[in-house]
Amino acid sequence: MEDCTKESPFIIAIDGPAGSGKTTTAKALASALGFIYVDTGAMYRAVALFAQQNGVSIEDREAICALLPDVDIQLERIGGEQHTLLGGENVEAHIRTQEMSKAASDISAIPCVREAMVDLQRRAGQGGAGAILEGRDIGTVVFPDSPCKVFLVADALTRAQRRKLQLEEKGIPADLETIRSEIEERDRNDSAREHSPLRKAPDAIEVETTNTTIDEQVSMILSLVRRRLDQFRKGNMP
Ligand code: DC
Numbered sequence: 001m002e003d004c005t006k007e008s009p010f011i012i013a014i015d016g017p018a019g020s021g022k023t024t025t026a027k028a029l030a031s032a033l034g035f036i037y038v039d040t041g042a043m044y045r046a047v048a049l050f051a052q053q054n055g056v057s058i059e060d061r062e063a064i065c066a067l068l069p070d071v072d073i074q075l076e077r078i079g080g081e082q083h084t085l086l087g088g089e090n091v092e093a094h095i096r097t098q099e100m101s102k103a104a105s106d107i108s109a110i111p112c113v114r115e116a117m118v119d120l121q122r123r124a125g126q127g128g129a130g131a132i133l134e135g136r137d138i139g140t141v142v143f144p145d146s147p148c149k150v151f152l153v154a155d156a157l158t159r160a161q162r163r164k165l166q167l168e169e170k171g172i173p174a175d176l177e178t179i180r181s182e183i184e185e186r187d188r189n190d191s192a193r194e195h196s197p198l199r200k201a202p203d204a205i206e207v208e209t210t211n212t213t214i215d216e217q218v219s220m221i222l223s224l225v226r227r228r229l230d231q232f233r234k235g236n237m238p
Contacts, residue, residue, distance in 0.1 A: 010035075010130035010232050011145075012225055013138035016152030017187045017198060018101070019159030021209050021217055022134040025152065027082075028218040029132050029225060036128045038075060040135035040142070041104065042084040043117045045095035046073045048103035050086060058106045065112035075124065098182060105186045108136075109193040118142050118196075130229075136190055139201035147237050148228040149204035150221055156184050158210045 012035070014026050023039065030037035048058070050071050056063045074085040083090045094100070107113055114137075121142050125131040133142060139149035160180035167174040190198040200206060205224065209217045231237050 009126060009128055010147065010229055011125055011143045012130065012132040013143055013146040013149040013201070013204070014132060014134040014152065015136055015138050015140075015149070015198070015200070015204065017136075017159070017190065018183050019163045020152035020154050021162070021214060022152055024214050025150075025218055025221055026132045026134040029222060032222055033130060033132075033225070033229070035130040035132050036125065037082060038121060038124045038131060038133040039082060039084075040117065040121050040133055040138065042075065042082075042095060043073055043120060044104040044108040044113070045100050046084050046086045046091060047071055047113055047117070048100055048107045049091055049095050051107065052103065058103060058110075061110050061112075064107065064110055068112060068116045071116070073120065101182070101186065105189045109189070109195065111195050114195055136198040137196040139204045140199055141196045144201070147232050148225055149201050150224070151200040151204040151206045152217075153206060153208050154210045156180055156187070159183055 012026075012029060014022050014029075016022050026037055026039070029035070047064075047068075051058060051064055051067060054067060056067055058064065072085075072087050074088075076083050076085055078090075083092050084095060085091065095104075108117075118137075118141060121133060121135075121138075125133055125143065135142070139146055139151070157180060160176055160183050163179050163183065164174045164176050167179075187198070207217065207221060212220070228237075
């Protein structure tokens, strides 16, 4: 059988709402498989930060679209960790705030922003044997032909508890109820927007993670992905 990976990379699409475990899962898969990892949310966050740095309001869609040709986003791996560079500067610490989560969700509803980011994401997925992209619309819009789509879900309280723990590990105190309501608001925002809303692709495998540990979740998804990859390499995709 022909080895398809020589022709086109094996794209794994991981979608789901905020706090559903996409990042941990995608990073673990990337390191187990030696694939490129692309955090597409970081790109929307970087655009939101760029708008803020330039004093442009997200309400002003025309001005946001006009800014896009000047946005220079690169995702780089530094010492095993992925970092988001904006105009060559590492902006990881600046884009992970609650303020930027909300701003990224708002800016991601603007069609010209989505177009520019989808283009960037498609290019970022090329160039290796395979890539794992995590986001909201990877399986539906960015790589609709991906042979391996996973849609993660978990209840809002569980997702808020995970986020709280992550923040506390970084030494940032966090209130569970505040995080929960922010997560629920972002869910509504991301699912209700007109363009490329958060949605499970019809051929995505839904994985419910409310009652699983992250280790269980990763090992279950890894074995699922390995089966798909094996089929893909043998040219045996359903
Ligand atoms: O995954 P994240 O929390 O870093 O994403 C931040 C926001 O970016 C999210 O609320 C919606 C938007 N986003 C999107 O619209 N499409 C993607 N593929 C990824 C993120």
